[in-house]
Amino acid sequence: MTELTQQEQANMDDASQQYLTFIMASEEYGVDILSVQEIRGWEATTVIPNSPSHVKGVINLRGTIVPIIDLRQRFGIETLEYGATTVVIVVKVAMSDEHKVIGIVVDAVSDVFSVNDADVRDAPDFGDDTNLSFIKGLTNAADKMVILLDINMLLGSEVLPEASQLSNLINNIDAQQPQAVNA
């Protein structure tokens, strides 16, 4: 174990959390470091049929099937071409009472910061319908603004729209069945 600096020690003592930050379209985002499982390079995925465009597909992570989400596309930012330097952050997301493992594609990993809870400001209200509940807040680290993400909200909702689409689909299918018998 490396020795903790005084500053870090102080951070550990009070209500602070460590965040892994990454860069996307020159903005810096942070996710709770405890939810990060590993950081990988980009590899080809198996595409999932009829999935939203930001779901890049699934990969084999040592025997587990893990979906990969393009965060740029998820946020509606123009996409970049993937290359050898593309980074996939594999995160554990708590969903109801289970965990899901999901990979997110980002431009680059940046740093690890300890952020005191008191230093986190609420995200501004944009006043429109944009749902920004996955933004935990904003903070300053090394004179840069860091957008702290609530990964559970962000990726937890990732699956839910799917689920509702699915139930719509099933309803449609069920509705079709009686007619089909008549045909």
Place this chain on the structure above:
Amino acid sequence: MEIDLSQFSQVFFEESLEGLESMESELLKLDVNEPEDESINTIFRAAHSIKGGSATFGFSQVANYTHLLETLLDEIRDGRRQMTSEHQDMLLLSVDLLRNMIDALMRKTDFDDPLLSQLEKRFTSELEGAAEDIQDEDATQADAEQAPDEQLWHIDFQAGIDILRCGNDPLLMFTELRQLGELTVKLAEINHPDFGDIDPEACYLSWHLELITDQKIERLKEVFEWVEDECTIHYSSSVIDTGETRELQGTSESPQASPVPESTQASTSTSDSLPAEVVKPKIVSQAKSPEGGSIRVSIEKIDLLINMVGELVITQAMLGQIGQQDEIDEESLLSMKQGLEQLASHTRDLQESVMQIRMLPISFAFNRFPRLVRDIGQQLGKKVDLILNGEDTELDKTVMEKIVDPMVHLVRNSLDHGLETPEIRVSKGKPETGSITLNAFHQGGNIIIEIIDDGAGLDTDRILQKARDKGLVAEDEELSTEAIHQLIFKAGFSTADAVSDLSGRGVGMDVVRRNINELNGTIELKSTQDKGSRFTIRLPLTLAILDGQLVRIGHHTYVVPLVSIHESLQVEPQRINRISENHELVRLRDEYLPVIKVFQEFDHEADAIEIKDGLVMVVDSNNEKVGLLVDELLSQQQVVIKSLEDNYSKVPGVSGATILGDGTVALIIDISGLVSLAGITNTNEHAA
């Protein structure tokens, strides 16, 4: 050092549940008028070991309750009490209750069921009522050895010098004895050496114990079972005459000296202390979910695995030797090939044996039915014989867990709607007692489960009428009997109002079929009016592995379950008919099959856009044939099924994923899902 008992409690739970199961099945088998000794013994043993285990782990609620059962059973076993059907009922209810208790313990939640105190009262009054009977009988057969009445036991207990070092604690034994009756402990003598020679870990004590109990000497000896080799124990007894007993009652402050008040007392006191005890271990291991579960595996299966791994190691050593050679000549190349072949066969064997571990006899699923049939039959006033065949047929644990609910549903339906009441049966000229038969057997790579009843069969007229009312079938449409029977699997039949006025089945039958389809299985139905019905469920043996055909569509690789593939063919253009923009049929011999363009449904590119350019794979979907358009057939191989839902969500048309030899992921096509996705139903195009 504190030993964390919670790690063992899981084993206790499993054993107890197993014990309860055997108790239940023995109880159901039991002929109350002539109970077999062996059955009673089995039931007793189960109750006894649950009691012992629960006491060890401090689950006093369970221990106290099973003590009541044990007392009653003991009396029945010794012939001091006649088994009655009321006893049978009480014991069966107790099995349920204990199951719930253990369930609550596993979940670490509080157990609070009014049934507990009700049953406790019933047992108590039952046992009290018998106290006189016992004495009457005793007067006639005053056999000293069998004497069930209270006795004063003198036990001289000289502890072995090493007793503490062996991990035994006299205090625990005395505590156990105290549960058997009134106990007085006196220190007899201290036989210690000079102070300087005292070994602090040795035990120099011996005791004189006096125990008033109705238990037999065997029970007392049981307490000292672990230490009898190293300790000197001397037992002697004197029968307490009635006068003395009364006196003792006074000292023990219980209204009666029978074991009953003691246990009720204990249970009231423990019901107070229970929440605390139950809550405590919550902190210790919260993450353990009760469903996490484990499997009991026979030693033979493990031995087989060990052998297999041994073979594997030898092959590996052989290959390793070749690898160490600097130059590989033709001879070593040959032996390397041999080694690789061996490796392949060992791996296959190993895989098979590992799968075997997950296999359990289907009796695990069948076991609940005697009870179910008995209870529902009684409730409905119907006489039923339940016949179980093929209980030893083995089935994967996960499949078993998932097939139980549909089976329960079908059996319930057979009882409720299928079998007639005794009067109606007699009027139809059938025997008064109906029968439900459950069969299980292997056929090919599948397991077949049949649920057969000799009841009324399906009422085709009413089903057809119902379907017409619901608009599922057009007024002027004529359907074959078989097609009418299939209607009960339609979703429309599961609505509540269909239940009340439809004498046939159809309650949630669509759900049953869906559940079975989810297991990659099928269900068929044959029914003859007034003769009965037969449901046939066909399931793959395991959910973990399937034989797959790899296919290529564009640059995507998919797996199609081999069992559902009939054939694959190239179709000449003249055999392709286009019905509408998106619906194409191919003529195959005398059938017209709808063709699903998989790439279209999955919304990606492909080489073969037109049917004539690719291959049509004829597959089975709910007993109907459809064609799938694919670009190319790749290899066939066994694939290990991985869930997509674990980390993502359910994908329409895809039943799961697998990892191919090169480490990439391939999706497994769910044919019935794909058919739904394409919006195809070809019920009436089936021209066989």
